Amino acid sequence: MRAVIVEEPGGPDSLVVADLPDPEPGPGEVAVRVAAAGVNRADLLQRQGHYPPPPGITDVLGLECSGVVEELGEGVTGLAPGDEVCVLLSGGGYAERVVAPAGQVVPVPVGTSLITAAAIAETYATVWSNVFMLAGLREGDKLLVHGGASGIGTTAIQLAKAFGATVVTTVGSEEKAEVVRRLGADAVVNYREDDFVETCQDLGGVDVVLDIIGGKYLAQNVASLARGGRIVVIGMQGGRKGELNLGALLAKQGSIAATSLRFRPVEEKAAIMAELVEKVWPLIEDGTLGPVVHETVPLSRVADAHRILEESSHVGKVVLDVRA
Structure with missing residues (x-):
């Protein structure tokens, strides 16, 4: 199969489309032909x-994909060959075939194309x-x-509004x-x-x-909180270190958490995906919300896809068409 690896860490040109053996599913796993x-x-x-x-986990890049x-693998129920699916991964998505735990493989929302589904x-x-x-947003x-025009940002805005929240967001241009x-x-x-x-x-x-910024915004985030507010840090684009005024946080009775989806246990990821299918998929299917796809790039041009993200010129997600 074709798959994208990094032979030596570096810029976008360090990405290599290699020929690798097809992965095989073990017990409790599903093999997907990636679209x-x-x-x-x-x-x-x-x-x-x-x-x-x-x-x-494989060195092949890619934390999400769609396919068939x-x-x-042994013991898997609820799925069948030919089903169109979205897949949450710890790696391996930039490839023609991927294997994932069954709980991280879920049906594509009805009416969603495989290209769009790759951005979910x-x-x-x-x-x-x-x-x-x-x-616990209510x-x-x-x-x-932060970063309202990013893939995370466009998703968070839509989800929060769909569940009745008020949304403040930061962007870098009037177009965004x-x-x-x-x-x-x-x-x-x-x-x-x-x-x-x-x-x-x-x-x-x-609240x-x-x-996604991290250290650079730590003090400002605390200052932005209401009483009992919660900060969740999921990225460090603005640095790994920041100065925290504990007095300011205590005065707000606030809290800070930092998490990474990639390193969560399989059981946690399965629970997250199950909630999405139950509570969010119906909103995608009825058009209330949906992924924003900025551009679709052939797998052979994977370096260009990375350049788009590095330039921060995009709105929403960039998707690799693995079949192209």
Whole structure:
């Protein structure tokens, strides 16, 4: 099979489309013929040598894909060869065939193409597990999302609005601001020009912060909280270290959590995917929300897909067409 690996950590040109043996499913696993794979910032970090896969996981890049079930491992029920599926992965999605635990393989939402479906698993599982399952966002709460035009951001805005929250988000341009307003964002801050803390404080503070920036925004995130607010850090684009004023956090009776979806146990990932199918898939199927796909790139041009993310010129997700 064709698959994308990194022979030496580096820039986009270090990505190599290699010929590798097809993986075979073990007990409790499902083999999927991949149609498309989502491209995520974690893939860029892995390419650079900063985010290696968990022990025992393939070096092939890719944390999500869509495709068609080809083969079932021993003990797998509820799926059949020929089923169109979305797959949440710890690695391996940039390939023509992938193997995953059965709980991380779920039906594609009705009416969704395989290209669009490739942009669902990682982003939706990340937002759902952090904003709703961990931080407990409820109807009437206020959510601050950094990077509102990203794959995570466009997903978080739509999900939060669908469940009755008010959304504040940051973006880097007026063009992106227009997009996130159309997705439902209530307040949009151009971080190059304005202070998101002031916007949040004018609203009485936010209940949840979903942060992909990390250290650079730590103090500002705390200042943006309402009483009892929760910060969930899922990325470090703004650095690994920041100064935390514990007095300010105590005054807010706030909390901070930092999580990574990739390293969670299989059982946790299966529970997240099951909740998505139950509570979110119907909203995708009726058109209430859905993935925003910026561009589809052939697997042979995987380096170009990584360049698009590095330029931050995209809105939503970039998808690799593995069949092209």
